[in-house]
Amino acid sequence: MTPISAGKNDGRRARGAASREAILRAATALFSTRGYAATGISAIAAEAGVNSGSIYHAFGSKxxxxxxxxxxxxxxxxxxxxxxxxxxxxxxxxxxxxxxxxxxxxxxxxxxxxxxxxxxxxxxxxxxxxxxxxxxxxxxxxxxxxxxxxxxxxxxxxxxxxxxxxxxxxxxxxxxxxxxxxxxxxxxxxxxxxxxxxxxxxxxxxxxxxx
The missing domain is CATH 1.10.357.10 (Tetracycline Repressor, domain 2)
Incomplete structure (x- = not known):
């Protein structure tokens, strides 16, 4: 792997980790105020500043x-x-x-x-x-x-x-x-x-x- 591709992979992993943390923070805040049933994936995505697909990619499901x-x-x-x-x-x-x-x-x-x-x-x-x-x-x-x-x-x-x-x-x-x-x-x-x-x-x- 070249230094350039390695750098790209590192950047991608860092963005993925940051996205995951943002999703966890958003879901924690919403689940603890609205409850689980009343909180939709779209609301979590909006709160985290990501698209819904990122949530499914990181966690598989609600x-x-x-x-x-x-x-x-x-x-x-x-x-x-x-x-x-x-x-x-x-x-x-x-x-x-x-x-x-x-x-x-x-x-x-x-x-x-x-x-x-x-x-x-x-x-x-x-x-x-x-x-x-x-x-x-x-x-x-x-x-x-x-x-x-x-x-x-x-x-x-x-x-x-x-x-x-x-x-x-x-x-x-x-x-x-x-x-x-x-x-x-x-x-x-x-x-x-x-x-x-x-x-x-x-x-x-x-x-x-x-x-």
Missing amino acids: EGLLQAVLSACADSVFDRIENPVAADSATPSDRLRAAARILVDDPVFLRLFLLLALEKDGDSIVRAAVEEVRSRARSVVVAAIGSTLEDVPMAYRSAVADTIGRLALVLLDGLFVSQQLDSEAADLEQTLTLVTTLTDLALRNITELIP
Whole structure:
């Protein structure tokens, strides 16, 4: 390959990457405000400044674009939760509090996820995407909490972590909705204290039942 053709290929790849990023940003913004069903490919193309064919070329379909959007958003959020939570926190409450702060600081992801969750019963593609992200979120929370349960017998540790992880996700859902509905009045630290107190109480009650 000559230097000229190599340069052309590099330029083409760079333009393709830039176009893909623009499409992902546009789709994320529209899916998280309008929902998936109400957002058409033409609207995404217009927002991204590309033609509709570029979207199909890069992602194959609207469903493929949804998967890419959710994967990108989830990777960003869950990577930030896993690293500092694992490194800096020692108790379930500390880890849950750290995770909650990261989630609240990224409202686009949670708004997108909640909108899709409302649509999932009418669309099998959306349902599968939502369930995959939810499963991954639970795994992240369970892994963070599970590593702090040294006092729980090994035979019970996985079940306890899973139960507490499920409860924690429910509480975090409520925390986010509270912040969105009443963002000016809601006190994040006070709400976090309530969430972590309930989690600690549940953990104590569960562990006391273990022989």
